[in-house]
Amino acid sequence: MEAASASRVSALVLDWYRRNARVFPWRMGPEETRVGLRQDPYLVWLSEIMLQQTTTAHAEPYFQRFRSRWPTVHALGRASWEDVSSAWAGLGYYSRARNLAACARIVSEVGGFPEDFHALRDLPGIGPYTAAAIAAIAFGRRVAPVDGNIERVVSRLAAIGGEPDGPGLRLVRRRVESAAQSLFDNLEEGAPSGDLAQGLMDLGARICSPRRPACSVCPVAAECVAQAQGRPEAYPVKAPRSLRPNRYGAAFVPVRPDGAVFVVRRPPKGLLGGMTMPLTTPWGDAPFFELPEGAPAAAWRRMGEVSHVFTHFALSLQVWRADVGQGDVLVEEGRWVPQEEAIVMLPSLGRKILRNALSADASPKARGSL
DNA sequence: AATGCGGGGGT
DNA sequence: ACCCCAGCATT
Numbered sequence: 001m002e003a004a005s006a007s008r009v010s011a012l013v014l015d016w017y018r019r020n021a022r023v024f025p026w027r028m029g030p031e032e033t034r035v036g037l038r039q040d041p042y043l044v045w046l047s048e049i050m051l052q053q054t055t056t057a058h059a060e061p062y063f064q065r066f067r068s069r070w071p072t073v074h075a076l077g078r079a080s081w082e083d084v085s086s087a088w089a090g091l092g093y094y095s096r097a098r099n100l101a102a103c104a105r106i107v108s109e110v111g112g113f114p115e116d117f118h119a120l121r122d123l124p125g126i127g128p129y130t131a132a133a134i135a136a137i138a139f140g141r142r143v144a145p146v147d148g149n150i151e152r153v154v155s156r157l158a159a160i161g162g163e164p165d166g167p168g169l170r171l172v173r174r175r176v177e178s179a180a181q182s183l184f185d186n187l188e189e190g191a192p193s194g195d196l197a198q199g200l201m202d203l204g205a206r207i208c209s210p211r212r213p214a215c216s217v218c219p220v221a222a223e224c225v226a227q228a229q230g231r232p233e234a235y236p237v238k239a240p241r242s243l244r245p246n247r248y249g250a251a252f253v254p255v256r257p258d259g260a261v262f263v264v265r266r267p268p269k270g271l272l273g274g275m276t277m278p279l280t281t282p283w284g285d286a287p288f289f290e291l292p293e294g295a296p297a298a299a300w301r302r303m304g305e306v307s308h309v310f311t312h313f314a315l316s317l318q319v320w321r322a323d324v325g326q327g328d329v330l331v332e333e334g335r336w337v338p339q340e341e342a343i344v345m346l347p348s349l350g351r352k353i354l355r356n357a358l359s360a361d362a363s364p365k366a367r368g369s370l
Numbered sequence: 371a372a373t374g375c376g377g378g379g380g381t
Numbered sequence: 382a383c384c385c386c387a388g389c390a391t392t
Contacts, residue, residue: 048387051388054386054388055378058379092376093375095374124389127388129387129389147388148388204387241384
């Protein structure tokens with residue numbers, strides 16, 4: 001983007017943001033940044049990790065709980081994986097929780113967050129976007145954090161990637177990043193970099209939306225090439241999406257007379273890595289109806305079926321329950337947990353399984369076919 | 371450069 | 382049914 005245009009856009013977005021900023025618990029308002037205040041890097045980091053591919057509404061209650069339970073990076077650095085994974089359960093992308101804990105330990109050890117983009121980028125769970133966001137918002141560095149919002153805003157402003165038979169996605173992405181960076185390079189002297197970043201994100205979230213952008217009320221519509229073309233929704237260009245296959249499996253929920261349920265810890269990497277879950281079979285490509293091989297010896301009753309959609313496949317699980325004796329041992333690795341504790345520490349799929357297994361009316365009728 | 375990785379809400 | 386969301390790590 002040309003310097004003159006970039007300079008106008010930066011100023012307009014900043015002005016718009018000062019009157020229209022969204023309010024979030026992790027954010028410092030524009031009236032505060034105006035007098036030179038900056039948000040706590042720990043809270044910026046914590047929120048940015050939670051917000052990776054996650055809506056603000058979904059992340060917000062998690063952020064509040066983490067902040068009150070672990071007010072500093074040092075407190076979080078001392079937390080057990082048991083506690084962190086339980087607090088993260090339901091938020092998804094659980095490698096984030098593992099990296100969060102690892103990053104907190106490192107940062108606590110060295111005494112605080114580095115202020116440099118590259119040093120931030122080298123920490124676990126912090127990629128180019130998050131490093132730039134922390135550098136800009138917490139430390140005032142003039143580096144562009146190109147998230148989905150800013151990619152959309154900038155690609156429309158400069159009409160990058162719209163031409164049919166144009167450059168590949170890789171090059172398009174580089175052009176978008178370059179244009180975004182030019183907005184920060186041409187930001188007025190002394191203006192808060194973090195406010196420009198958050199202003200561009202708010203603009204993308206509230207005005208420059210994916211489907212029906214509200215160009216009539218957009219503060220930078222006059223600078224927007226896509227708007228001039230009359231087809232803002234044509235940007236940004238997206239890679240074609242692959243289809244989502246169905247997979248099938250079974251889950252086993254042993255229940256003790258005292259009401260405790262049996263759960264296991266999943267392997268540290270991969271799907272739901274490191275999370276507590278009910279026992280399940282591996283999943284396969286075809287549905288089945290009988291009790292699968294590998295179920296621990298017990299009097300299993302088939303309850304219902306739960307469905308869950310992951311990023312790259314859809315899963316449906318038959319749920320089996322067995323009411324076992326108080327002293328029975330099922331498999332070596334695993335433990336008994338009271339139902340009400342289990343339900344909060346499990347990821348969403350685990351909660352669905354548990355709810356189904358424990359539902360009062362799960363009975364013969366729930367044994368329907370697939 | 372492609373793939374794996376959650377979950378929920380909007381349309 | 383499809384889209385998208387303050388993306389990152391691994392291959």
